[in-house]
Amino acid sequence: MSQPLDLNQLAQNIRQWGKELGFQQVGITDTDLRASEPALQAWLDKQYHGEMAWMARHGMMRARPHELLPGTLRVISVRMNYLPANAAFASTLKNTGLGYISRYALGRDYHKLLRNRLKRLGEIIQQHCASLNFRPFVDSAPLLERPLAEKAGLGWTGKHSLILSRDAGSFFFLGELLIDLPLPVDTPTEENCGRCTACITTCPTGAIVEPYVVDARRCISYLTIELEGAIPVELRPLMGNRIYGCDDCQLICPWNRFSQLTQEEDFSPRKLLHAPPLLELFKWSEEKFLTVTQGSPIRRIGHLRWLRNIAVALGNAPWDEAILLALQERRGEHPLLDEHIDWAIARQIARRSDNAITLQPPKKQRLIRAVEKGLPRDA
Structure with a gap:
């Protein structure tokens, strides 16, 4: 028993x-x-x-x-x-x-x-x-x-x-x-x-x-x-x-x-x-993305969303001409990605303008801001 x-x-x-x-x-x-x-x-x-x-x-x-x-x-x-x-x-x-x-x-x-x-x-x-x-x-x-x-x-x-x-x-x-x-x-x-x-x-x-x-x-x-x-x-x-x-x-x-x-x-x-480095990640082809993320939980979001996320991060980064060029090079691959790239480009350009303004005397700073807003130069 x-x-x-x-x-x-x-x-x-x-x-x-x-x-x-x-x-x-x-x-x-x-x-x-x-x-x-x-x-x-x-x-x-x-x-x-x-x-x-x-x-x-x-x-x-x-x-x-x-x-x-x-x-x-x-x-x-x-x-x-x-x-x-x-x-x-x-x-x-x-x-x-x-x-x-x-x-x-x-x-x-x-x-x-x-x-x-x-x-x-x-x-x-x-x-x-x-x-x-x-x-x-x-x-x-x-x-x-x-x-x-x-x-x-x-x-x-x-x-x-x-x-x-x-x-x-x-x-x-x-x-x-x-x-x-x-x-x-x-x-x-x-x-x-x-x-x-x-x-x-x-x-x-x-x-x-x-x-x-x-x-x-x-x-x-x-x-x-x-x-x-x-x-x-x-x-x-x-x-x-x-x-x-x-x-x-x-x-x-x-x-x-x-x-x-x-x-x-x-x-x-x-x-x-x-x-x-964000710039390196943003250059990955889909093949490289799939190779690097094999066996990783990251792979399930796919290459498109991976690039979407990186584009947002690049838009949040300080002004860098290399970032602007990298963003522009990937335009046209997918409408979803383009939307985030355009947003990031606009952020980068705005940040570049801000940097340029801080280097100018006060009067010229006001002029630059006026131009950016589409106002007359004598406003």
């Missing part, structure tokens, strides 16, 4: 197996996310999801893991650190001639790596059970991963809407393994943001419209990655040199003093993507 399964011991083993597979933390929770449904519905009702139609299409299924895998009783939530050594946050953001790429995207695409590790974890658990149904997820299904991580004790939801850990800040990926075993669940951690609103006040575009609520339509990550059309003109000057994603709300967070560096080689920055 076989021994009954010791679920408490199995849960402890799962945490250990997870760490051996490279996860820095493993938590277990049930599937009840009813408490998150009102906030999700309100967010959708306000159209904060922008063009991400799949968010609305799946509706409340995102809060019901058991509908994704019938029979699911527990969710194993994991985190994996991604912050590379020498991340060069500040030096890249301050140098407007360089392109800033969100630190999570500097290396290999995390989706496949985490999913394979989660699948392996499921297979290990399966070997110790009479039967087990499981399914791994890494941003690959309508699932509220952050509330699940919160319930599983991985951290709390910060006012920027990301999961925060006292021991690891927020520079980590999340993944989930749905299983049909009634394992004991972990205890959620307490919220530790207090009165701090640094992430809200530092957001370049004011996308954090209230604590814990992000209007994706204003978020630079959404604008540079998810948005397929034109970037709103009023938001372009606020984007600076951020060409793929944005880390500002994480950079300013006091808890990220405790961020842990990744041990995964796959997350090491690729040389051509780490603090790259």
Whole structure:
């Protein structure tokens, strides 16, 4: 007669197996996310999801893991650190001639790596059970991963809407393994943001419209990655040199003093993507873009949107004749790109005029401004 399964011991083993597979933390929770449904519905009702139609299409299924895998009783939530050594946050953001790429995207695409590790974890658990149904997820299904991580004790939801850990800040990926075993669940951690609103006040575009609520339509990550059309003109000057994603709300967070560096080689920055000169990036052919971004999350936005984002960054850069020439050389390739190039050219020309004015005596400055405004020379 076989021994009954010791679920408490199995849960402890799962945490250990997870760490051996490279996860820095493993938590277990049930599937009840009813408490998150009102906030999700309100967010959708306000159209904060922008063009991400799949968010609305799946509706409340995102809060019901058991509908994704019938029979699911527990969710194993994991985190994996991604912050590379020498991340060069500040030096890249301050140098407007360089392109800033969100630190999570500097290396290999995390989706496949985490999913394979989660699948392996499921297979290990399966070997110790009479039967087990499981399914791994890494941003690959309508699932509220952050509330699940919160319930599983991985951290709390910060006012920027990301999961925060006292021991690891927020520079980590999340993944989930749905299983049909009634394992004991972990205890959620307490919220530790207090009165701090640094992430809200530092957001370049004011996308954090209230604590814990992000209007994706204003978020630079959404604008540079998810948005397929034109970037709103009023938001372009606020984007600076951020060409793929944005880390500002994480950079300013006091808890990220405790961020842990990744041990995964796959997350090491690729040389051509780490603090790259904007002018060099803007000259890439589609073939080079596809070659450099092979296996990278950046590849999914495509060459056109890549150039669109860089054009905006060039428009935000200080006056440089080389920038003006580079922008003009790419005109005519696509209407969407042309719109952003024309905007950037106008910005560059205006900046050149401003520079010229500052070098002239006051009377001549007024004359130059008058000419630019189309006024008579004697006005």
